[in-house]
């Protein structure tokens with residue numbers, strides 16, 4: 001512990017109130033297992049503020065901390081893939097230098113398995129022959145190719161809206177849309193689990209920011225009450241760390257009561273939820289009652305980029321005020337060509353969505369049978385709840401070495417004592433992938449006393 005004294009001047013982050021934590025009993029632990037290095041008790045937030053006048057003051061303590069925690073578990077981030085993000089992947093273990101082959105992949109967003117489809121790759125190659133690698137310009141200057149123009153219209157048509165705008169990423173779609181519309185003196189109220197790109201858009205807009213309790217219409221009502229002025233409420237279609245969906249009808253009612261506009265980020269739900277794949281708003285029958293629909297192409301379409309769609313007036317306004325779009329290079333035409341093909345497949349192969357939901361149900365069953373806790377998820381994003389912030393990397397290392405690629409998530413990405421593995425299910429997973437993956441995870445969790453059976 002003496003090593004950690006040098007960090008003691010750095011304030012610890014406050015511990016957020018959390019659901020009951022299942023504490024490991026000493027006799028449940030394998031005595032031969034190495035203990036967690038003390039440095040693992042610290043996290044990024046300990047290196048955010050520091051005393052002194054030197055802008056580099058935190059670099060040395062951070063480096064010192066990182067040199068201990070990186071090999072102790074943080075190395076599980078940014079592991080380089082040596083294959084496409086399919087249902088089986090080859091991944092470099094940067095700790096040992098080995099390539100671990102044929103791992104069951106629950107880490108990639110490729111919810112419909114589209115990124116590596118032969119048709120998508122052929123479209124990409126064809127575009128590369130015509131346009132080369134990049135667009136070499138902002139979309140409002142020289143960066144818009146005919147592919148971009150056509151795709152922008154196809155996105156609006158698919159979502160059943162008048163118009164759309166395409167951004168370089170989902171992140172920039174949120175930042176550009178929120179800060180493009182809202183100003184200092186306005187009010188933005190977002191769900192407390194809103195993605196970082198929504199939060200960053202709120203900060204950039206300089207509007208007053210408030211957060212309502214996750215999925216609680218009554219709290220949204222309280223947060224909107226008494227504010228006279230422009231109001232925007234922001235929710236997600238599927239929450240990216242919990243895999244649950246919002247009660248849209250209730251939230252819409254509250255927005256109407258207060259004259260607030262409603263925006264939904266369907267990053268994880270567009271192209272997979274709803275009878276035609278438009279998203280959770282379609283699935284809940286309230287698509288037309290939401291003012292701004294936003295999403296990303298990096299998840300279900302397996303590509304890259306983001307979009308906002310809605311009325312022509314909204315899109316025309318955002319075209320002029322979304323700085324993250326027009327001060328940034330347009331998406332590569334090669335990417336757009338792949339996306340166009342993926343969107344075509346989403347529409348011509350609705351059975352992919354059926355397969356995805358069958359796979360989700362099967363995985364839920366496999367996890368439940370093995371007593372693996374998976375939160376409140378009702379989607380293809382399934383959190384495997386570990387809650388043990390100190391040991392999640394140790395557990396993650398065993399799961400990785402035993403043949404499953406899945407990402408650990410801990411504070412500050414989720415609350416303290418809410419560590420989890422985020423599992424992404426794809427339509428492309430076979431029964432064998434699901435069974436083998438669930439069994440491997442359960443076997444390791446059993447060792448740590450996390451599985452109940």
Ligand SMILES: Cc1ncc(COP(=O)(O)O)c(C=O)c1O
Nearest residue numbers: 169170171195197240267296298
């Ligand atoms: C809800 C949500 N919005 C936006 C984004 C950002 O999308 P992208 O990765 O395309 O930038 C993400 C990414 O994880 C997300 O989960």
